[in-house]
Amino acid sequence: MQLQFSENISLKPYNTFGFEVKAKYLIEINQVDQLKALIKSELWIENKHLILGGGSNILLQRNFDGLIVLNKLLGINVLQQDDSSLIVRAGGGENWHEFVQYCIAKNWGGVENLSLIPGTVGAAPMQNIGAYGVEIKDVFHSLEAFNLKSGEVETFTADDCKFGYRESVFKHELKDQYLIVAVQFKLSKPNAHQLKLDYGIIKQTLAEKNITEPSIQDISEAVIQIRQSKLPDPKQIGNSGSFFKNPIINKQQFEELLKEYPSLPAYRISDEEMKVAAGWLIEQAGWKGYDENGVGVHDKQALVLVNKGNGSGEAIAELARKIQDSVYSKFRIQLNPEVNFVI
Structure with a gap:
């Protein structure tokens, strides 16, 4: 060939x-x-x-x-279905948001909370992308990945992928060893949709629209509105969305911090762990709207680092290190990048 x-x-x-x-x-x-x-x-x-x-x-x-x-491996098709669900296969090169919108147009539920996340279908399980109470692992069935050494296409189950918070086996043990050919998702039919409305801002946005019985389309539109109000469009100003993961800390540390910072936003992961809002930590450390060397911190969402037009990857990396040091010094919390660094 x-x-x-x-x-x-x-x-x-x-x-x-x-x-x-x-x-x-x-x-x-x-x-x-x-x-x-x-x-x-x-x-x-x-x-x-x-x-x-x-x-x-x-x-x-x-x-x-x-x-x-x-x-650029494309294609979307249904592999199997029953009365309440279906398995949908999407090529790894498909645009993620366009795939989500395709599913919504077909009234297939499960991915609506993940609307407007940039990237491709193939990258989605690598990062275990998530937003507003839903992660890829919640709708994941399996994936096909090309082994870059053997030349064989292998199938991975959810257990094989070792999904964690913005993590998978493809970011660690199997890093750079596979190319994801396609992903299979288990989605719901209209009679079996289970809407995820746990996040208050989704409920609030729907209430403002006077929507009391939302469809998956309504949820998708609400998520898009929320994301557009918080996150800059990369076509307008260069960015990679959320630059850092929301850190997970133990309950004791959270309770100690809460005494000094009563408004600290957090989400309970388990009886012993809390997920803290990284954007809030960065803003409290004084970085929101910061600008240097052609790069900076977005003035509406401190979790987003931006290229002002003439910046460099090295400048972003240096700014990220300064933010990490500053947040750790103030809160004793280590921020870890969600973005993959290429040197």
Whole structure:
């Protein structure tokens, strides 16, 4: 199979921060047979490589002296169904939000709370993306992943993926060893929708619209409205959404902090653990709206680091380190990036 590569290509369109960095080589993958040919090629063997989906959760700090592989594997189809649910398979290169909207148009429930999250279907389980009370693991059935060493397509169950908070086996033990070909989701039919309305801001937004019996479409529209009010559009100002994970601390530490900071927002994970709002911590540490070296902290949501137009990945990385040190000094809480750093 003939493979077509681009050389010395700008990655600005392929990362939502919009950093002007270049890759030595780039190839788009549209079918699995291309992958089989690719891993046998000299270009693959002789160069380091990086797989990109939507480029929405990645920090490119400098030019990439190697091969960028763009996952463009597409297609959505129903594999099986019964009276109340169905298994839907989506290609790893599908745009995540467009997939969600496709499901809503078909009245398939389960992913509506995950509307407007940037990225691709293939990246979703890698990060175990989540928002407003729902994570990928809640609707996950299985995935197909191409082994970049053996050339075989392997199936992973939820247990195989080892999902955690914005974590999976593909970020740790199996990092850079697989390309996710497709993901299968278990979604609900209209007679079996189980709406997730635990987050007060969703209830509030629906109430403002005088919606008392919401549909999955209503929830999706509410989530989109909420996200647009809080998070900047990467097309307008470069960013990767939430830069840090919301930290999880033990109950004792939370109760001690609450004495000094009564308004500290948190969500109970278990009897012994609380998830604390990272954006609140960053704002309280004085970083909201901060600006330096062409990068900064968004003035509406402190959890979002932004490229003001002439910044660099290295400047974002340095700003992130300063924020981590500042928050730890003030609260004794370690912030960990949600974004993947590429050096």
